[in-house]
Amino acid sequence: xxxxxxxxxxxxxxxxxxxxxxxxxxxxxxxxxxxxxxxxxxxxxxxxxxxxxxxxxxxxxxxxxxxxxxxxxxxxxxxxxxxxxxxxxxxxxxxxxxxxxxxxxxxxxxxxxxxxxxxxxxxxxxxxxxxxxxxxxxxxxxxxxxxxxxxxxxxxxxxxxxxxxxxxxxxxxxxxxxxxxxxxxxxxxxxxxxxxxxxxxxxxxxxxxxxxxxxxxxxxxxxxxxxxxxxxxxxxxxxxxxxxxxxxxxxxxxxxxxxxxxxxxxxxxxxxxxxxxxxxxxxxxxxxxxxxxxxxxxxxxxxxxxxxxxxxxxxxxxxxxxxx
Amino acid sequence: xxxxxxxxxxxxxxxxxxxxxxxxxxxxxxxxxxxxxxxxxxxxxxxxxxxxxxxxxxxxxxxxxxxxxxxxxxxxxxxxxxxxxxxxxxxxxxxxxxxxxxxxxxxxxxxxxxxxxxxxxxxxxxxxxxxxxxxxxxxxxxxxxxxxxxxxxxxxxxxxxxxxxxxxxxxxxxxxxxxxxxxxxxxxxxxxxxxxxxxxxxxxxxxxxxxxxxxxxxxxxxxxxxxxxxxxxxxxxxxxxxxxxxxxxxxxxxxxxxxxxxxxxxxxxxxxxxxxxxxxxxxxxxxxxxxxxxxxxxxxxxxxxxxxxxxxxxxxxxxxxxxx
Numbered sequence: 001x002x003x004x005x006x007x008x009x010x011x012x013x014x015x016x017x018x019x020x021x022x023x024x025x026x027x028x029x030x031x032x033x034x035x036x037x038x039x040x041x042x043x044x045x046x047x048x049x050x051x052x053x054x055x056x057x058x059x060x061x062x063x064x065x066x067x068x069x070x071x072x073x074x075x076x077x078x079x080x081x082x083x084x085x086x087x088x089x090x091x092x093x094x095x096x097x098x099x100x101x102x103x104x105x106x107x108x109x110x111x112x113x114x115x116x117x118x119x120x121x122x123x124x125x126x127x128x129x130x131x132x133x134x135x136x137x138x139x140x141x142x143x144x145x146x147x148x149x150x151x152x153x154x155x156x157x158x159x160x161x162x163x164x165x166x167x168x169x170x171x172x173x174x175x176x177x178x179x180x181x182x183x184x185x186x187x188x189x190x191x192x193x194x195x196x197x198x199x200x201x202x203x204x205x206x207x208x209x210x211x212x213x214x215x216x217x218x219x220x221x222x223x224x225x226x227x228x229x230x231x232x233x234x235x236x237x238x239x240x241x242x243x244x245x246x247x248x249x250x251x252x253x254x255x256x257x258x259x260x261x262x263x264x265x266x267x268x269x270x271x272x273x274x275x276x277x278x279x280x281x282x283x284x285x286x287x288x289x290x291x292x293x294x295x296x297x298x299x300x301x302x303x304x305x306x307x308x309x310x311x312x313x314x315x316x317x318x319x320x321x322x323x324x
Numbered sequence: 325x326x327x328x329x330x331x332x333x334x335x336x337x338x339x340x341x342x343x344x345x346x347x348x349x350x351x352x353x354x355x356x357x358x359x360x361x362x363x364x365x366x367x368x369x370x371x372x373x374x375x376x377x378x379x380x381x382x383x384x385x386x387x388x389x390x391x392x393x394x395x396x397x398x399x400x401x402x403x404x405x406x407x408x409x410x411x412x413x414x415x416x417x418x419x420x421x422x423x424x425x426x427x428x429x430x431x432x433x434x435x436x437x438x439x440x441x442x443x444x445x446x447x448x449x450x451x452x453x454x455x456x457x458x459x460x461x462x463x464x465x466x467x468x469x470x471x472x473x474x475x476x477x478x479x480x481x482x483x484x485x486x487x488x489x490x491x492x493x494x495x496x497x498x499x500x501x502x503x504x505x506x507x508x509x510x511x512x513x514x515x516x517x518x519x520x521x522x523x524x525x526x527x528x529x530x531x532x533x534x535x536x537x538x539x540x541x542x543x544x545x546x547x548x549x550x551x552x553x554x555x556x557x558x559x560x561x562x563x564x565x566x567x568x569x570x571x572x573x574x575x576x577x578x579x580x581x582x583x584x585x586x587x588x589x590x591x592x593x594x595x596x597x598x599x600x601x602x603x604x605x606x607x608x609x610x611x612x613x614x615x616x617x618x619x620x621x622x623x624x625x626x627x628x629x630x631x632x633x634x635x636x637x638x639x640x641x642x643x644x645x646x647x648x
Binding site: 023029030031032033041044045046047048049050052055056057058061062063064065066082084190196197207208209212213214216218219220222223225226228229230231232233234235249250252253256260264316317318319324 | 347353354355356357365368369370371372373374376379380381382385386387388389390406408514520521531532533536537538540542543544546547549550552553554555556557558559573574576577580584588640641642643648
């Protein structure tokens with residue numbers, strides 16, 4: 001992270017240190033909500049403090065009763081102008097919760113609504129280690145280290161600084177497969193994604209943001225544990241699935257879904273996070289950090305689909321075109 | 325409920341009364357998991373105790389750290405033979421949690437794994453008030469009444485006894501619309517569902533069980549708060565949506581999604597739970613109980629689709645046909 005980010009993170013963690021935190025809410029919309037799934041997983045596995053992910057307006061209108069002065073509410077909005085997320089941050093702050101936001105745009109309305117802000121960089125020239133998810137991971141490992149210190153969290157912080165090389169190497173290694181995918185799947189009207197555990201959020205984000213929003217391809221991110229309890233009956237020789245295999249505790253769920261899907265569909269693509277070269281990262285942290293690599297790897301698949309469909313990822317028919 | 329159910333419920337509630345409950349886990353798969361969503365919503369709104377819904381194997385492999393002797397774990401499996409849910413119940417019981425299961429089949433493996441069991445009836449001849457969701461609602465209102473007594477929960481218990489008439493009346497009132505839907509949408513290869521709040525679970529269940537599993541129609545249950553943050557770009561004049569409007573606190577989310585979808589799609593069907601005749605139910609409880617009506621109303625839509633597609637809801641190509 002850069003100096004500014006390090007300072008913002010330090011201030012946010014100092015604020016956490018001064019408070020009693022009894023529960024954690026992660027609140028955002030769409031792609032920003034999706035990045036919360038892996039850290040909620042990590043919190044759930046590492047800590048006894050309850051944590052939950054909400055889409056912003058569900059949080060705003062549902063008004064969870066446990067929200068209060070011992071709550072930590074982490075919000076995120078790319079441009080810092082998502083009305084629901086600004087509203088959630090204000091409501092949480094009014095309820096006495098500690099509010100920390102992440103945004104690409106400091107001084108945005110979201111930034112001003114939260115007590116603390118952590119900025120991230122974005123775009124083709126930015127360093128992967130300084131983008132939204134890695135900054136969020138640092139915040140969460142820092143939080144866990146305050147709740148119950150463990151050398152593992154310090155290690156995670158250090159290893160997140162090595163992320164740029166890990167990302168570059170794994171992007172390069174998977175580029176040929178992504179390019180081939182773009183050609184082979186360019187005419188598909190529907191592609192399902194599937195995962196669980198740390199990478200479920202990546203499957204969700206790819207389905208609703210990359211496929212549906214940016215490519216107008218129908219989709220659903222099926223939880224690989226739920227696959228056998230309904231969705232699997234849709235499987236047929238020509239139904240495409242992208243399955244992200246976790247390397248962590250829930251790998252069995254993904255492998256079971258993959259084994260079945262492969263038996264009955266000829267259109268199954270696998271992103272195996274265990275095959276990523278993450279040698280700089282300690283073995284016990286690779287499962288946790290895998291979604292950070294899976295996300296950028298999958299972006300290449302979307303780029304290839306966009307290229308071969310002649311439909312740039314920047315095209316929108318409603319967003320940026322009209323009020324809604 | 326019948327005498328046996330009343331006794332089972334009493335025993336389960338007595339067990340809760342004897343324990344300290346610090347957190348609540350709802351664990352099941354597919355359709356049985358879906359019925360947990362509305363009660364988790366109710367817990368979230370009514371109580372400060374943390375509660376969460378997990379698909380069984382995510383729970384088993386993730387192993388949430390807060391699971392322990394002050395946990396209440398409620399599981400459900402229709403025939404009581406879902407291996408993941410049996411496993412979850414055993415794991416929870418081993419961890420010292422209080423375990424209560426719901427099943428159509430007492431003496432099933434799930435039933436034997438849990439400390440307490442609540443049975444429900446099923447099939448065309450059973451009374452709606454004695455089926456899975458209403459029994460679960462009674463358990464949860466009973467739990468809330470123990471955690472923090474409120475006359476509202478007693479009222480809810482009494483009014484659940486009046487459910488058979490409410491269901492019959494609203495089924496009859498919506499049957500013509502359901503029949504017309506079956507004809508108009510019989511050739512659709514994909515139908516999206518959308519909702520939030522109490523009825524999100526109904527939208528989820530209809531998408532993965534009725535449409536995908538039983539009718540082999542592609543689907544996704546889009547959260548109406550998430551719709552504007554990705555999925556809405558898929559909207560076009562010929563993309564079908566079924567939108568369930570809540571009558572509770574999140575109605576605004578559903579109405580906003582409906583207003584937008586209607587502008588750009590000619591294929592939007594609305595199930596407005598505020599239009600249900602629920603006059604026996606107190607006004608402050610109608611939102612909570614609406615999913616119990618929405619579920620059976622939507623079943624008629626599935627029946628009509630099945631009839632006009634010549635594809636009975638009982639047809640399966642994988643389930644019951646092979647091990648997986």
